[in-house]
Amino acid sequence: MRRRAILGYGAAGVGAVALMLFVGWWQVDGPGAPAPVGQRPVALTEMDFRLTDHEDNAVGPETLIGRPTMAFFGFTYCPDVCPTTLSDISGWLDDLGDEADEMNVVFITVDPERDTVETMAEYVGYFHPAIRGWTGPEEQIARVADGFRATYERVPTGSGDYTMNHTASVFLFAASGRFVTMIDYHEPREFAVPKIRRALEEEMEGAT
Amino acid sequence: MKKHTLTGTLAALLTLGGLSVPALAGPEDVVVVNAWSRASIGMNRPGAAYMTIRNTGDEPVTLIGLATPLAMMPEIHETKTNAEGVSSMSPAGEIAIAPGESVALEPGGLHAMLMRLQEPMTEGETFPLTLLFDDGGEVTVEVPILGIAARGPED
Structure with a gap:
């Protein structure tokens, strides 16, 4: 019972971390990223x-x-x-x-x-x-x-x-x-x- | 305060002596240092001049324009560079200088833009540039013309 609870918390924790990572990606590199201020020149x-x-x-x-x-x-x-x-x-x-x-x-x-x-x-x-x-x-x-x-x-x-x-x-x-x-x-x-x-x-x- | 008293005494003495005291309170307190400019290639391109304008008086002064026999259209312009690294230049308008403060005209910021040159700016020569203030006062400085690649007044 106790073990199951820990597993449950663990799963929730992993889920929360994954969500945070996803939100972070979305805001920094993903579709939610702000348009670059000055783009880098091509080679x-x-x-x-x-x-x-x-x-x-x-x-x-x-x-x-x-x-x-x-x-x-x-x-x-x-x-x-x-x-x-x-x-x-x-x-x-x-x-x-x-x-x-x-x-x-x-x-x-x-x-x-x-x-x-x-x-x-x-x-x-x-x-x-x-x-x-x-x-x-x-x-x-x-x-x-x-x-x-x-x-x-x-x-x-x-x-x-x-x-x-x-x-x-x-x-x-x-x-x-x-x-x-x-x-x-x-x-x-x-x-x-x-x-x-x-x-x-x-x-x-x-x-x- | 001490200086003020001294000026007052001086004014009184001059008045007593029958000499007229300059009516312009502002510009007599304006000190221009480190004036310089770059030589031009011919007369088609605008020139630029730089200097530090110091207000040593107790009252604010406002610079409203320029005059020089060297150029038909001398104006104070300001270069601005935005976050994308793009530089643009536009007339700076009036420039107020608070008592005890200085305004620096220097590369990449404010500068005296000398449009419609009447003669080429030749290295080693100088030209007179008159600063016009809102109270009708004027300050004229002799601006040395340095090399076209000069970076500052010491070059």
């Missing part, structure tokens, strides 16, 4: 786009495979965020020194109408020499942003001018093309540089 190997770099070379996601990659979006008519990001990146690259030599660093414009190949060449010339500038037709830029789960939007500022809202994070990919992590806009150097090292180290682990 570079799953992207498909054709752009032109600032030296007029045809480039695409395959250009980046084989070396770790740091990529970000912007536009050269951007007075605050983009020069700040480019300066931050230049500083991180200086900190990394030789370690950064084997890395792709790509600035992709979200304003191809004004950012021609020549414009990109002039602009990136003012920053760290490792930084490449990529541009291309609007529909190709849209495909890049889609793969990165990035967004951009043209915003009129009056009298025919416009500015661009855009994802300002810096994306890090391993040499395999796998997405590693991202650096938020204007993130302090002490957080950014270790993140870049993670992308670099992942490459070494993959190679050995």
Whole structure:
């Protein structure tokens, strides 16, 4: 009798735990999960786009495979965020020194109408020499942003001018093309540089 | 309190001496430090300038606008980055600075957006930027133009 009661309690307990687990799954991973705030980019190997770099070379996601990659979006008519990001990146690259030599660093414009190949060449010339500038037709830029789960939007500022809202994070990919992590806009150097090292180290682990 | 008395005494002395005391109570207490800007590429792109504006007085001051011969449309803008990492920029409107407080115009936040440049911003040069306050007061600062990749006033 007593034993049966214990078994009964035990069964009820197992049932309760199972229910809790189910509720937990439902809320965290299941159909009840909240929509992800910022989705992760797909791997570079799953992207498909054709752009032109600032030296007029045809480039695409395959250009980046084989070396770790740091990529970000912007536009050269951007007075605050983009020069700040480019300066931050230049500083991180200086900190990394030789370690950064084997890395792709790509600035992709979200304003191809004004950012021609020549414009990109002039602009990136003012920053760290490792930084490449990529541009291309609007529909190709849209495909890049889609793969990165990035967004951009043209915003009129009056009298025919416009500015661009855009994802300002810096994306890090391993040499395999796998997405590693991202650096938020204007993130302090002490957080950014270790993140870049993670992308670099992942490459070494993959190679050995 | 001590400072207030000193200012009062100074005002009295100046008035006695036949000199007019500036009518503007606010802006004479405004101190601008660490002003800097980045060089531009040509004149088509907007420039940006940064600084710290300190209200050393006893009364609040309100910054309502900018003027400079360098740009036809200088405005204070604010960059905001949302939870998804998307940055956008919009006019900041009026900026009230409480007594003893400072407002920092710095990369990624508030900045003096210099639209419709009248001449290129050349590294090594400076330009005058006038801050306009709601009581009619003005404060003009000479803003040094640093390199295009400058990160702060010391670069």
